Amino acid sequence: MISKLVLAVVVVLSGAIHNSYEDAKAASDISKDNLIVVIGASWCSPCKKMHKEIVANASRYKGVNLAFVEYNSKWGKKLYTGSSVPAVIKFKWDGEKWVRSVRIGYQSQASLLRWVKQ
16 A cells, blocks of 8 residues: 555656646646646556556656546546547647647557657
């Protein structure tokens, strides 16, 4: 239990993964860094795998604000109207507005990191 708590504290302090969509969005509004929202479900094996891999690689997501959102939550329903999970939504600042793009299905870390940094 303590090791999980320590890991959570380290991840939050890394600045990449936020505790909520609201926190990640607020950070991106200030920094204009890409905002990544991973829409998943507690029963979804690929979602759990992506979550575990992203947390394990948190240091590679510097300069990106990231949040995990349950698909049937308030924000999950507002941000994503599809039915397939996991879904990854990227918001990128183009100098005037946030541009949204979506990827559906499990994303390997290599593929996700390339896309996130674009």
